Amino acid sequence: MELVTEALSGNRYALARLISCIEDDGTDARASLAALYPHTGQAHVVGVTGAPGTGKSTLVNELTKVLRAQGTTVGVVAVDPSSPFTGGALLGDRVRMRDLAGDPGVFIRSMATRGSLGGLARATANVVKVLDAAGFAVVLVETVGAGQAEVDIARTAHTTVVVEAPGMGDEVQALKAGLLEIADVLVVNKADRPGAAQTARALEMV
DSSP: OHHHHHHHTTOHHHHHHHHHHHHHTOHHHHHHHHHHGGGOSOSEEEEEEESTTSOHHHHHHHHHHHHHHTTOOEEEEEEEOBOTTTSOBOOTHHHHTGGGTTOTTEEEEEEEOTTOSSSSOTTHHHHHHHHHHTTOSEEEEEOSOOOTTOOTHHHHOSEEEEEEOTTSSOHHHHHTTSHHHHOSEEEEOOTTSTTHHHHHHHHHHO
């Protein structure tokens, strides 16, 4: 419980350790979540999802920079796929978000899916609660590349952003993935590529 107290007081090391405890789902995890619960409910949770290669990490990076320019504190939960062989994850989002390093108003946590389906690690929703309780005004949750059944993010986020990109194949096929039904905001990313206007039109038609 000491970790909870320290994390709530702004200790980033304690916050990181507390998130690890929640991920491991030990006996202390449930007690910690119960202690954090009265402090939750303040953050706006934004889920960012879409097919692999649409530029979700880059978009999250830029969104975070804009929010920080407005003085808003941001927590980022980036869910990376686990290797089916080692169980580990590349955690490549940290590589892409290097220019946010050292900003005291940003906390980035990469998580491996550990084989969990749905585009989110099992512990993602609980980690969002931790960042909410720790006082981050906006929590951005970037999922692994989502597909037909991977729409769990809609249950976790207040606002769901679905990212599309031109040149990713048949736009209509992408629309069948069930993602449009969960989208609050549709983003056509990489708009400097040929076919961006066509992709936007396909989305508008639906």
